[in-house]
Amino acid sequence: MSLLHTVNKSPFESNTLDACLNLAKSGSTVLLIEDGVYAATSGNAVADKIKNTSGINFCVLGPDAQARGIEGKLAEGIKVVDYEGFVDLVAEHDAVQAWL
Amino acid sequence: MAKKFMYINRKAPYGTIYALESLEVVLIGAAFDQDVSLAFIGDGVYQLTKGQDTKAIGQKNFSPVYSALGDYEVTKIYIEKESLEERGLTLDDLQHLVWEDEDEDYAEKDSIRLVSRAELADVLDEQDVLLSF
Amino acid sequence: MKFALQINEGPYQHQAADSAIQFTKAALAKGHEIFRVFFYHDGVNNATRLAIPPQDDRNITQEWVKLQKEHNLDLVVCIAAAQRRGLIDEDEMNRQGKDANNISEGFRISGLGQLIEAGIEADRLIVFGA
Numbered sequence: 001m002s003l004l005h006t007v008n009k010s011p012f013e014s015n016t017l018d019a020c021l022n023l024a025k026s027g028s029t030v031l032l033i034e035d036g037v038y039a040a041t042s043g044n045a046v047a048d049k050i051k052n053t054s055g056i057n058f059c060v061l062g063p064d065a066q067a068r069g070i071e072g073k074l075a076e077g078i079k080v081v082d083y084e085g086f087v088d089l090v091a092e093h094d095a096v097q098a099w100l
Numbered sequence: 101m102a103k104k105f106m107y108i109n110r111k112a113p114y115g116t117i118y119a120l121e122s123l124e125v126v127l128i129g130a131a132f133d134q135d136v137s138l139a140f141i142g143d144g145v146y147q148l149t150k151g152q153d154t155k156a157i158g159q160k161n162f163s164p165v166y167s168a169l170g171d172y173e174v175t176k177i178y179i180e181k182e183s184l185e186e187r188g189l190t191l192d193d194l195q196h197l198v199w200e201d202e203d204e205d206y207a208e209k210d211s212i213r214l215v216s217r218a219e220l221a222d223v224l225d226e227q228d229v230l231l232s233f
Numbered sequence: 234m235k236f237a238l239q240i241n242e243g244p245y246q247h248q249a250a251d252s253a254i255q256f257t258k259a260a261l262a263k264g265h266e267i268f269r270v271f272f273y274h275d276g277v278n279n280a281t282r283l284a285i286p287p288q289d290d291r292n293i294t295q296e297w298v299k300l301q302k303e304h305n306l307d308l309v310v311c312i313a314a315a316q317r318r319g320l321i322d323e324d325e326m327n328r329q330g331k332d333a334n335n336i337s338e339g340f341r342i343s344g345l346g347q348l349i350e351a352g353i354e355a356d357r358l359i360v361f362g363a
Binding site for chain 2: 239241273274313314344345346348349350352353358360362
């Protein structure tokens with residue numbers, strides 16, 4: 001079993017990303033959407049947290065990053081997906097946990 | 101075959117309606133004979149505190165409903181240990197939730213399972229449907 | 234694959250409905266089935282036909298209606314959450330003795346059991362919220 005986790009809040013405004021990472025198991029995927037995409041920029045205060053979490057596949061929803069003007073600032077190792085990629089991630093994982 | 105449904109409760113009561121309306125789904129959902137469990141994570145643990153008294157804020161105190169969950173055959177209530185500790189709480193601060201096991205002459209059993217993050221992560225991983233509010 | 238969606242927030246205030254619409258379009262484009270979209274909490278406000286967004290803005294309710302017509306989507310508004318927030322259809326208007334109704338065509342009002350059933354019947358449930 002592996003879960004797809006979605007995180008939709010900025011890590012600078014809420015502890016949602018932490019709550020997710022506390023319970024995300026190795027082999028799961030974390031997809032950053034909406035304001036959650038701000039976690040994905042390089043050099044930010046949570047970049048190390050993402051970099052040091054081993055075994056979790058991090059993705060960011062490209063349209064949300066683009067809308068917020070951060071598409072060119074995304075950290076390495078975070079895969080960019082579009083909505084069709086979001087759909088694929090849902091299909092590829094056994095269940096989806098939305099960290100609201 | 102029954103699916104594993106887990107309700108993820110991460111919001112405190114009264115400040116927003118999520119806790120109350122989530123509980124309403126749990127009560128309705130209990131009629132569907134699925135394998136149901138509840139998780140209380142983060143501020144969600146505040147939903148279960150003893151001594152809630154909402155008279156002066158003009159809202160209904162729905163905390164007594166949690167003690168009826170056992171009657172709805174909702175008997176697996178996971179509490180994240182670290183979330184309690186972070187908030188300076190212990191199990192004594194929470195309602196004592198029980199269910200009656202009809203297979204054992206209606207013996208009263210604890211519904212609450214205090215679990216570490218690592219343990220809860222395993223439980224989450226087994227679920228088919230995760231409802232978050 | 235069969236997907237079910239739960240929408241927890243109303244339109245405009247949060248991105249939840251926009252994200253859900255984009256997800257729905259992408260899922261349908263890829264040949265998946267949307268078993269049901271269930272509107273809960275303030276999400277019931279997606280169903281009002283009386284919203285008048287500015288002309289240069291998207292009309293979220295109309296986007297749902299369009300998807301519903303094109304793909305025969307099952308758009309279900311939770312009756313308990315809707316009543317609490319003043320979202321009613323014609324039947325409810327008559328039953329409750331109200332002087333107006335506001336639920337758009339394309340949506341139907343039903344109970345919370347529809348959400349649980351969606352969880353049971355669909356291969357995946359995806360929740361969009363705030």
